[in-house]
Amino acid sequence: xxxxxxxxxxxxxxxxxxxxxxxxxxxxAGLPERSDVLIGPGDDGxxxxxxxxxxxxxxxxxxxxxxxxxxSPAESVGRKAIAVNVADIEAMGGTATGAVVGFAAPPDTPQxxxxxxARGLRAECDTTGVALLGGxxxxxxxxxxxxxxFGTLEGRAAVTRSGARPGDVVALxxxxxxAAAGWAVLGRGFRSPRAAVxxxxxxxxxxxxxKVAALAGATSMIDISDGLLADLGHIAERSGVSIDVHRDAFxxxxxxxxxxxxxxxxxxxxxxxxxxDHGLAATFADGDVPQGWTVIGTVDEPADGPAVTVDGAAxxxxxxxxxxx
Amino acid sequence: xxxxxxxxxxxxxxxxxxxxxxxxxxxxAGLPERSDVLIGPGDDGxxxxxxxxxxxxxxxxxxxxxxxxxxSPAESVGRKAIAVNVADIEAMGGTATGAVVGFAAPPDTPQxxxxxxARGLRAECDTTGVALLGGxxxxxxxxxxxxxxFGTLEGRAAVTRSGARPGDVVALxxxxxxAAAGWAVLGRGFRSPRAAVxxxxxxxxxxxxxKVAALAGATSMIDISDGLLADLGHIAERSGVSIDVHRDAFxxxxxxxxxxxxxxxxxxxxxxxxxxDHGLAATFADGDVPQGWTVIGTVDEPADGPAVTVDGAAxxxxxxxxxxx
Numbered sequence: 001x002x003x004x005x006x007x008x009x010x011x012x013x014x015x016x017x018x019x020x021x022x023x024x025x026x027x028x029a030g031l032p033e034r035s036d037v038l039i040g041p042g043d044d045g046x047x048x049x050x051x052x053x054x055x056x057x058x059x060x061x062x063x064x065x066x067x068x069x070x071x072s073p074a075e076s077v078g079r080k081a082i083a084v085n086v087a088d089i090e091a092m093g094g095t096a097t098g099a100v101v102g103f104a105a106p107p108d109t110p111q112x113x114x115x116x117x118a119r120g121l122r123a124e125c126d127t128t129g130v131a132l133l134g135g136x137x138x139x140x141x142x143x144x145x146x147x148x149x150f151g152t153l154e155g156r157a158a159v160t161r162s163g164a165r166p167g168d169v170v171a172l173x174x175x176x177x178x179a180a181a182g183w184a185v186l187g188r189g190f191r192s193p194r195a196a197v198x199x200x201x202x203x204x205x206x207x208x209x210x211k212v213a214a215l216a217g218a219t220s221m222i223d224i225s226d227g228l229l230a231d232l233g234h235i236a237e238r239s240g241v242s243i244d245v246h247r248d249a250f251x252x253x254x255x256x257x258x259x260x261x262x263x264x265x266x267x268x269x270x271x272x273x274x275x276x277d278h279g280l281a282a283t284f285a286d287g288d289v290p291q292g293w294t295v296i297g298t299v300d301e302p303a304d305g306p307a308v309t310v311d312g313a314a315x316x317x318x319x320x321x322x323x324x325x
Numbered sequence: 326x327x328x329x330x331x332x333x334x335x336x337x338x339x340x341x342x343x344x345x346x347x348x349x350x351x352x353x354a355g356l357p358e359r360s361d362v363l364i365g366p367g368d369d370g371x372x373x374x375x376x377x378x379x380x381x382x383x384x385x386x387x388x389x390x391x392x393x394x395x396x397s398p399a400e401s402v403g404r405k406a407i408a409v410n411v412a413d414i415e416a417m418g419g420t421a422t423g424a425v426v427g428f429a430a431p432p433d434t435p436q437x438x439x440x441x442x443a444r445g446l447r448a449e450c451d452t453t454g455v456a457l458l459g460g461x462x463x464x465x466x467x468x469x470x471x472x473x474x475f476g477t478l479e480g481r482a483a484v485t486r487s488g489a490r491p492g493d494v495v496a497l498x499x500x501x502x503x504a505a506a507g508w509a510v511l512g513r514g515f516r517s518p519r520a521a522v523x524x525x526x527x528x529x530x531x532x533x534x535x536k537v538a539a540l541a542g543a544t545s546m547i548d549i550s551d552g553l554l555a556d557l558g559h560i561a562e563r564s565g566v567s568i569d570v571h572r573d574a575f576x577x578x579x580x581x582x583x584x585x586x587x588x589x590x591x592x593x594x595x596x597x598x599x600x601x602d603h604g605l606a607a608t609f610a611d612g613d614v615p616q617g618w619t620v621i622g623t624v625d626e627p628a629d630g631p632a633v634t635v636d637g638a639a640x641x642x643x644x645x646x647x648x649x650x
Contacts, residue, residue: 038378039483042563044416044548045382045476047483053363054379056458057370058473060427062465091369102385102427102471133381140387146427146471148383151370158364158372223369238367 015114016107020137023111027118028132036097037131046133048098051152057088063143067201071186074113076201077145078120083205084225085149086128087278090210091223093159096151098131104140117145128207156214164220164239164283170297171289173213173280174206175199176228176250177267180274181259188263193255203278209292213282216290221282227275229308229315232297235283236307244309245272245297272310340439341432345462348436352443353457361422362456371458373423376477382413388468392526396511399438401526402470403445408530409550410474411453412603415535416548418484421476423456429465453532481539489545489564489608495622496614498538498605499531500524501553501575502592505599506584513588518580528603534617538607541615546607552600554633554640557622560608561632569634570597570622597635 015023028041038047061067061084067077082099089096101121105114125132130149164170181193182200191197213221220239222231229245236243252260252267260267283299284290306314340348353366363372386392386409392402407424414421426446430439450457455474489495506518507525516522538546545564547556554570561568577585577592585592608624609615631639 039380039417039485043483043485043487044413044546045380045419045483047378047380047417047478049378050375053372053374054423054475055364055370055372056423056425056473056475058425058427058459058471059461060429060463060465060469060471062429062463062469064466065429065464088369092364092372094370098379098381100381100383100473102383104385104387104390104469134383136384138385138387139390140385140469141389141467142465144385144387144429144465144469144471146383146385146469146473148381148425148471148473150379150381150475153372158368158370160364160368162368221369 013111014107015105015109015111015139018111023114023137026115031132034131037133041132041134046100048131048133048150050097050150052155053153054150055089055092055094055153055158056148056150057085058146058148059085059088061145072201074116075120075123078117079124079202081145081147082121082124082128082130083203084278085147086130086207087203087205087223089149089151090205090207091221091280092153093156093210093214093218093221094151094153095211096128096130096149098133098150099125100133100148101135102146103135104138104144106141107139109143159214159218159221159282161220161222161235162238164235164241164299166241166299166301167286168219168283168299169286169289169295170232170243170245170281170283170299171293172296173209173293175204175277175279176224177256177270177274177277179203179276180270181256184259184263193258196255196259199277203276205278206280206292209280212290212292213280216284217288218282218284221280224277224279224281225275227273228281229272230275232281233308235281240302242300242303242307242309243297244300244312247311249294249296272315338436339432340430340434340436340464343436348439348462351440356457359456362458366457366459371425373456373458373475375422375475377480378478379475380414380417380419380478380483381473381475382410383471383473384410384413386470397526399441400445400448403442404449404527406470406472407446407449407453407455408528409603410472411455411532412528412530412548414474414476415530415532416546416605417478418481418535418539418543418546419476419478420536421453421455421474423458423475424450425458425473426460427471428460429463429469431466432464434468484539484543484546484607486545486547486560487563489560489566489624491566491624491626492611493544493608493624494611494614494620495557495568495570495606495608495624496618497621498534498618500529500602500604501549502581502595502599502602504528504601505595506581509584509588518583521580521584524602528601530603531605534605537615537617538605541609542613543607543609546605549602549604549606550600552598553606554597554635555600557606558633560606565627567625567628567632567634568622569625569637572636574619574621597640
């Protein structure tokens with residue numbers, strides 16, 4: 001039934017003008033063929049061959065919470081939507097192979113925005129080897145994106161948050177603090193340092209390193225989305241250990257120095273509590289840390305005090321991001 | 326970081342007061358153990374053993390589009406969110422075994438609403454044999470729910486929309502028109518007939534009948550979400566056939582008679598174009614139609630005219646629901 005009148009839009013057609021089915025056709029046209037995709041978009045469900053148990057994760061991206069259309073080009077929103085979910089599969093030690101996407105947007109959303117968004121989805125799927133399997137499109141008052149990614153463990157055991165042992169070391173692969181730095185400058189109306197802004201728009205996930213860590217014998221692993229200390233707190237809690245992070249282990253990258261100086265803050269706040277970079281933190285027996293990973297701390301027996309400390313002391317700032325606080 | 330001040334709410338705590346992690350703990354407490362769930366909620370991803378290729382589907386439910394909080398109790402929204410996705414797996418001839426849920430809501434949403442919603446999710450998961458594997462919770466301005474369901478084909482080939490052949494018959498299992506009838510009366514401020522309102526709140530999906538149809542040799546199948554004629558149109562288009570629906574095949578149930586009389590409309594409009602009941606329509610070679618299914622039409626060679634006709638003639642009303650028109 002006709003839910004909307006057809007608005008007049010000088011800037012190109014809107015979703016209300018194109019319609020749900022026209023849009024789906026545009027987004028899914030010419031998807032690459034893959035031997036593991038038995039049935040792709042266009043039916044009630046998709047069918048994907050996966051080697052062994054399925055590892056899966058879902059994330060929502062809400063306009064105004066996870067991205068702002070004035071801060072992030074549509075293509076970067078699409079790329080981020082895939083990247084953050086693939087990071088979750090990596091954090092289990094898995095390899096992502098498929099994704100389904102739910103997309104809700106206001107009827108007056110320009111078609112061009114959606115097609116740019118879809119281009120980003122497909123680009124990041126190509127980068128990560130993920131098949132875009134299908135999805136759902138509907139209307140809403142704000143843009144809401146749901147991505148579910150599936151993958152395989154290729155016969156390995158999953159690496160959970162609960163296996164860290166006293167005596168292990170904590171190692172990091174990928175960035176920490178960059179997205180928060182980008183968010184901080186965008187929030188002040190600036191567009192530079194460009195590297196920080198770009199990191200906020202599309203996280204640079206260390207693709208493939210989850211598998212590397214699993215093969216190296218990682219005892220626990222997590223994707224850094226809430227903030228490094230907060231996420232290490234999840235490992236400490238689930239593993240029943242305490243974790244001490246060593247500030248000296250971090251080199252402060254130039255863009256973070258610049259942002260901290262410009263905003264009158266401490267770059268270590270960005271590094272230790274900024275989330276959304278989707279690097280990987282893992283624990284290893286000492287000596288097992290693979291190339292490309294940096295040791296940033298140690299795992300100890302559970303303590304009476306805070307589960308995560310910095311250089312042996314409580315960190316008195318917020319440890320991360322809770323979407324309802 | 327603190328995104329919200331803590332509102333004072335005389336009616337009980339809100340999401341902003343409980344927080345994301347507290348809420349997740351409440352929703353996932355005491356989930357039943359299952360041998361196929363290797364890793365459940367609480368890690369970066371979940372791990373589920375699935376027999377053979379994975380069949381999957383995602384649907385979004387947006388407040389104000391797919392449900393209204395004043396028309397549907399929270400528990401029914403949770404049940405519907407699972408049911409509509411399981412129906413998609415059924416429509417592929419599969420059996421649903423796992424689900425991940427994305428949930429976004431305003432910070433001032435009462436915790437009680439969310440817990441009732443979660444109770445509905447879990448109840449429908451129990452009914453359908455689906456494991457609740459995990460999810461994502463975040464804030465938004467309107468309630469947005471994303472459910473992704475996975476399942477197995479148990480060694481069978483998937484039943485797609487594209488296999489209908491001239492000479493097949495079209496059969497229906499489950500309801501058609503009930504949810505639309507409920508929507509029509511709620512939209513006029515009424516709460517009865519109760520059976521129609523309930524059907525709108527939680528569709529009565531014919532669980533297990535997708536597998537029955539697949540085993541009986543269904544040549545194509547679809548879940549009725551957009552409206553019967555619209556969804557048969559998808560089969561006709563993908564299969565390259567035409568379909569004729571026979572009005573006499575339908576008995577008009579009492580609640581639909583009552584709603585049509587009260588709203589001055591034709592009950593067949595509800596039956597033929599109302600969506601959201603999530604019954605199953607499938608095509609079979611004549612003689613293969615399983616028990617519990619009703620023959621409602623025939624599959625013919627492609628025609629010059631409309632792909633779907635009713636008693637041989639074009640249906641001149643809207644054929645169904647497009648979320649952007």
